[in-house]
Ligand SMILES: Nc1ncnc2c1ncn2[C@@H]1O[C@H](COP(=O)(O)OP(=O)(O)OP(=O)(O)O)[C@@H](O)[C@H]1O
């Protein structure tokens with residue numbers, strides 16, 4: 001709607017997990033580098049938790065893209081099924097295996113064969129489970145058992161769990177699982193400076209020739225969103241629309257405040 005008015009190629013603050021719009025903040029870089037370390041070094045398990053809308057799903061996509069480019073065999077479960085058999089089926093399906101059996105034993109045999117094959121080819125097998133906080137107890141147990149696939153003291157796969165803070169608490173209660181996840185990170189929201197950089201990054205990516213958000217307006221954005229990227233996006237998107245309707249050329253804190261009052 002407002003693209004032409006602002007002279008943009010695309011919407012700067014869309015709430016979609018698009019790797020081409022990925023801003024490598026300090027914490028996102030730390031998260032990504034820990035996940036890369038886990039799979040490169042064959043650490044077995046890794047877990048990335050974080051507050052709602054902080055960028056976990058986006059990281060899962062950037063990470064999986066990077067692994068695939070480097071030749072790894074990746075199964076990314078963006079919307080994991082709750083039950084254990086469906087969970088194994090989805091892993092195989094996301095590995096590109098279209099005909100998946102119903103029996104747990106057969107599913108595990110196929111997965112084992114694939115992992116051995118990958119190992120012989122010097123390929124990492126990486127299973128990434130987003131939204132892992134929704135899995136039920138039995139499925140957590142199935143996921144834990146996957147870490148028993150080892151050969152010559154090396155894990156045959158890397159299991160990466162991503163989820164909201166609740167996941168951390170759930171895993172902590174399953175001691176034998178928790179101990180098998182040596183790499184962990186909790187993604188925080190952006191600090192104030194990070195919020196400024198994030199907004200500037202997205203402005204530039206979308207085609208703004210100059211920064212339209214004043215520093216004061218970003219201060220108001222930060223106070224309201226506490227640095228949550230998804231909330232920053234929603235607020236910025238709506239304020240660009242309102243500024244367009246009012247034919248304003250900058251976003252000042254007055255505009256942000258009026259959007260906030262509306263949202264409240
Ligand atoms: N580092 C980043 N660079 C660019 N955009 C980001 C970044 N982090 C988050 N975002 C934006 O914030 C939105 C929310 O991120 P995402 O969906 O990855 O969060 P999440 O942590 O998976 O949330 P949930 O807890 O609801 O699953 C994304 O659609 C994306 O637009």
Ligand SMILES: [Mg+2]
Nearest residue numbers: 056057130131
């Ligand atoms: Mg998510």
